[in-house]
Amino acid sequence: MEIANELPHLIESRQLQARVNKVEQMLYDTLLSEMKVLNWPKEKARINLWYWMRVGNMSMKSCLALYICPCSAVRASRVTGNSAWLTWFSALLLWATCGRKDRHNPKSKHRKFPMRKRKEHEEGDKRKVLPRNLALPFVEVSRNLGLPPILAHADLVLTNWTTRNPERSLEIRNLDIIVSLPGGESLRGFILVTVLVEKAAVPGIMALVQAVNAILQHRDNSLLRALQQLRLSIQDITRTLGQMHNYVDPDIFYAVIRIFLSGWKDNPAMPVGLTYEGVSTEPLKYSGGSAAQSTVLHAFDEFLGICHSKESADFLHRMREYMPPSHKAFIEEIHSAPSLRDHILSSGNDQLLTTYNECVEALVELRSYHITVVTKYLITVATKAKGRKPNHLPGPSQALEERGTGGTVVLSFLKSVRDKTLEAILHQSD
Numbered sequence: 001m002e003i004a005n006e007l008p009h010l011i012e013s014r015q016l017q018a019r020v021n022k023v024e025q026m027l028y029d030t031l032l033s034e035m036k037v038l039n040w041p042k043e044k045a046r047i048n049l050w051y052w053m054r055v056g057n058m059s060m061k062s063c064l065a066l067y068i069c070p071c072s073a074v075r076a077s078r079v080t081g082n083s084a085w086l087t088w089f090s091a092l093l094l095w096a097t098c099g100r101k102d103r104h105n106p107k108s109k110h111r112k113f114p115m116r117k118r119k120e121h122e123e124g125d126k127r128k129v130l131p132r133n134l135a136l137p138f139v140e141v142s143r144n145l146g147l148p149p150i151l152a153h154a155d156l157v158l159t160n161w162t163t164r165n166p167e168r169s170l171e172i173r174n175l176d177i178i179v180s181l182p183g184g185e186s187l188r189g190f191i192l193v194t195v196l197v198e199k200a201a202v203p204g205i206m207a208l209v210q211a212v213n214a215i216l217q218h219r220d221n222s223l224l225r226a227l228q229q230l231r232l233s234i235q236d237i238t239r240t241l242g243q244m245h246n247y248v249d250p251d252i253f254y255a256v257i258r259i260f261l262s263g264w265k266d267n268p269a270m271p272v273g274l275t276y277e278g279v280s281t282e283p284l285k286y287s288g289g290s291a292a293q294s295t296v297l298h299a300f301d302e303f304l305g306i307c308h309s310k311e312s313a314d315f316l317h318r319m320r321e322y323m324p325p326s327h328k329a330f331i332e333e334i335h336s337a338p339s340l341r342d343h344i345l346s347s348g349n350d351q352l353l354t355t356y357n358e359c360v361e362a363l364v365e366l367r368s369y370h371i372t373v374v375t376k377y378l379i380t381v382a383t384k385a386k387g388r389k390p391n392h393l394p395g396p397s398q399a400l401e402e403r404g405t406g407g408t409v410v411l412s413f414l415k416s417v418r419d420k421t422l423e424a425i426l427h428q429s430d
Helices: 007-012 016-038 042-055 060-064 070-079 084-097 132-145 153-158 184-216 220-241 250-255 257-261 295-304 310-322 325-336 340-347 350-387 410-422
Strands: 161-163 175-177
Touching: 153 184, 161 184, 175 184, 184 220, 184 250, 184 257, 184 295, 184 340, 220 295, 220 350, 250 257, 250 350, 295 310, 295 325, 295 340, 295 350, 310 325, 310 410, 340 350, 350 410
Parallel strands: none
Antiparallel strands: 161 175
8 A cells, every 4th residue: 555645745846756666676576585485387377366356356446456546456356355454465466467478477587577668758758658567467357357457536535534433423524535646635635535535326226226116006195205315305406516616726626636637538638649559559548537437316316317419428428438337237226217207297296297397497406506617627718818927826638628627618519418407397288
């Protein structure tokens, strides 16, 4: 966890690559030492280590994530019931047993890992390539998890929080993040407020399941209660989102935090994408972390029967590829369920229609409020940045000024999904 704990400093001081190389050498030396003690031939050792890791029920993401995405490793180790030290040791094994072919060449006379010298590139070239020793294991473990190899909402938010006191309630004063990036307290606030937004959505997600069952069983009273619970949940999400103003500084979000969520798809600052060395000879493009990668509003839209414009719908469906597979499957289950709108219209139940419309109106209010938040944290700050160059913050590329973290032209996208939500209001004559 040493690199994870020092990640913000290593990034800001431009020492991350040097530290990774140092740790890689240390891990390889440690493995060689262990094999010498056990008197294992190299190939036999490699096979046994991989077998141990498999039968030990270790998630591949748990093995690597201490270096690439430590938050996922901590969460995965909890899910699989393994302790943090087991995750660390498995990371050592994975790091030492995969990567460059010359590590495992039985004819090699070198005891130390052959650290090849890299030609120094211009700053603009460095960001185009993810080194092989990171790219290969990162892509492999991401494939095993069913997620793209990039920092996503699931990594930064869903698996990156813990309680300070498990006996107390889940409020921001009792929460902390597991892994940090540059951004200080504003980053912590950004992540934890988003965690609380997800928490506020839990009653709404439960209401969807109850509502689908009520439709299937023709129990309109149960459906009415589920819709009322959904409305309250959406309103709670809006209130919770308002906490962002208390914990996140707009300048820090714009100039620091947003850069780590920009990705390399639909990003004018990286138009060709990123080359994952050893994985593909051509650059790959992945969107950055975005609230659109959360399951919540996707599920609400599917249940309420809200239809977005083709451009917005295409983007939202692409964001589902960045969700954990079980989350994506849940949205698809809601999509395949009987139509709520058709049921309400055929029932002739005015109370159901009114409550449905209240849910839609609550969702419109949430999306309108989201536009207000984005205007404050992105558009307003970008306008100020055009007229001055802050001397205390690193400025993001001008190409990103009107882009959301997922790569959208943010205001036009948000207004479109808000307006299409409003169009879903039902009238009895429909």
